[in-house]
Amino acid sequence: MFFGYMFVDVMSPLQSLVNTKLGWSPEAFGYYAGAEYMLNVFGFLILAGIILDKMGVRFTGTLSASVMFIGACIKLYAISSLFAGSAFDQWLSSWWVEMPGSAKLAAFGFTIFGCGCEMAGITVSKAIAKWFEGKEMALAMGVEMAIARLGVFAVLSLSPRLADWMGKNDPSVVPPVAFCTVLLLIGLICYVVFTFMDTNLDKQLGASANGEGEEEFKLSDVGGLFKSRLFWIIALLCVLYYSAIFPFQRFGTNMLQCNLHISETQAADLLRWFPIGALCLTPPLGYFLDRVGRGATMLMIGSLLLICCHLIFALALPAFPSQGLALATIIVLGISFSLVPAALWPSVPKVMDSRYLGSAYSLIFWVQNIGLFGIPIIFGAMLEASNQGVTDPTQYDYTNPMLLFAGLGIVALFFAIWLKVLDTRNGYGLDKPNIKSDNDAVRLDGEA
Numbered sequence: 001m002f003f004g005y006m007f008v009d010v011m012s013p014l015q016s017l018v019n020t021k022l023g024w025s026p027e028a029f030g031y032y033a034g035a036e037y038m039l040n041v042f043g044f045l046i047l048a049g050i051i052l053d054k055m056g057v058r059f060t061g062t063l064s065a066s067v068m069f070i071g072a073c074i075k076l077y078a079i080s081s082l083f084a085g086s087a088f089d090q091w092l093s094s095w096w097v098e099m100p101g102s103a104k105l106a107a108f109g110f111t112i113f114g115c116g117c118e119m120a121g122i123t124v125s126k127a128i129a130k131w132f133e134g135k136e137m138a139l140a141m142g143v144e145m146a147i148a149r150l151g152v153f154a155v156l157s158l159s160p161r162l163a164d165w166m167g168k169n170d171p172s173v174v175p176p177v178a179f180c181t182v183l184l185l186i187g188l189i190c191y192v193v194f195t196f197m198d199t200n201l202d203k204q205l206g207a208s209a210n211g212e213g214e215e216e217f218k219l220s221d222v223g224g225l226f227k228s229r230l231f232w233i234i235a236l237l238c239v240l241y242y243s244a245i246f247p248f249q250r251f252g253t254n255m256l257q258c259n260l261h262i263s264e265t266q267a268a269d270l271l272r273w274f275p276i277g278a279l280c281l282t283p284p285l286g287y288f289l290d291r292v293g294r295g296a297t298m299l300m301i302g303s304l305l306l307i308c309c310h311l312i313f314a315l316a317l318p319a320f321p322s323q324g325l326a327l328a329t330i331i332v333l334g335i336s337f338s339l340v341p342a343a344l345w346p347s348v349p350k351v352m353d354s355r356y357l358g359s360a361y362s363l364i365f366w367v368q369n370i371g372l373f374g375i376p377i378i379f380g381a382m383l384e385a386s387n388q389g390v391t392d393p394t395q396y397d398y399t400n401p402m403l404l405f406a407g408l409g410i411v412a413l414f415f416a417i418w419l420k421v422l423d424t425r426n427g428y429g430l431d432k433p434n435i436k437s438d439n440d441a442v443r444l445d446g447e448a
């Protein structure tokens with residue numbers, strides 16, 4: 001997940017460079033950013049849930065790491081000089097001309113990568129929920145997410161510097177993407193080694209080699225989940241919250257650059273404190289949740305902080321372009337980004353029967369991916385519409401698109417409050433600690 005999250009954001013701090021070097025407009029960048037989730041939205045994630053439940057963690061993990069690597073190679077080729085000017089490039093550039101050939105092929109590679117990355121995400125979630133059931137599950141998920149955030153921090157720090165590899169006068173998008181592609185190959189090799197070690201351990205313990213696929217995915221479970229009000233509240237809170245977080249991560253560098261009139265590297269250096277805040281706080285919050293609880297309350301506070309931060313970025317930062325204000329807001333956003341993920345993901349096994357868990361995670365990811373696919377496109381289009389005639393990518397006005405993020409946060413807060421009310425009324429146990437011997441939480445199959 002560390003290398004995967006690095007690859008996801010490798011181009012995020014390079015938006016103005018891809019604009020000048022590859023000719024991608026903000027709209028094209030938005031299409032590219034949303035492409036990560038495209039095939040997932042059109043059903044791949046549901047298939048991934050079935051594969052996970054049928055084939056188990058070892059097989060699905062190896063498959064997802066391989067798919068991520070293949071997607072990364074396609075994207076690397078798309079932005080390289082091997083592709084630029086080729087007959088394939090000319091053909092790809094000849095239709096839907098707003099989207100250059102390199103952007104189309106990179107978006108395709110990112111789509112393939114996204115299938116692997118999201119499949120890896122549900123594999124990890126299910127494995128942790130199973131391994132840590134009734135134990136320090138929230139802490140384990142918090143540590144896993146912290147490692148992923150460290151990847152984002154690392155890539156926001158490294159990417160602009162690697163882009164200047166050949167000298168500041170000739171920056172290029174290729175070195176950072178190539179570097180992260182090699183890391184994905186190393187990740188794949190590590191996972192293959194893990195599967196051999198895990199199989200050997202099973203043999204030593206005398207466990208059945210196929211013991212991991214015992215929780216069968218049933219299509220009827222999907223129907224049951226879709227009819228559940230609780231599922232929809234969690235899924236909609238998830239999609240609204242994350243749609244104001246991950247797309248922000250992608251556009252944030254340029255937003256800071258435009259508002260603060262600083263270089264791309266300086267802006268990325270500021271933005272990298274966002275994942276760092278989340279990195280430091282998510283594990284302790286998971287520890288707190290395991291022992292004390294308050295998950296539903298954390299979801300509300302996290303959503304409220306999200307709204308405040310995006311309103312500051314939209315309205316206050318353009319009026320008071322201060323790096324101190326930007327940094328403080330980024331840190332508070334990092335706190336929000338710890339509270340919600342730390343509480344959201346461990347809440348799912350609390351309210352959904354373990355028989356549904358693989359499918360529940362894949363369906364929540366699926367709903368979430370619809371937002372993660374659509375919002376960057378809408379955001380990019382709003383940015384373009386708000387900046388008609390602006391040719392310098394460091395001079396964009398980000399007010400309207402940032403208000404979109406604040407709006408998403410307001411609706412997310414509404415769902416967080418609703419969840420808290422239902423939890424208080426029906427006793428789902430969302431505000432209760434994870435570690436306890438006889439969990440009296442009401443699960444979906446017991447939902448009225």
Ligand SMILES: C[C@H](N)C(=O)N[C@@H](CCCCN)C(=O)O
Nearest residue numbers: 118121124125144145341345365
């Ligand atoms: C984007 C991805 N679908 C996602 O939701 N990522 C979450 C972590 C999900 C839990 C993984 N074990 C995130 O907060 O990064």
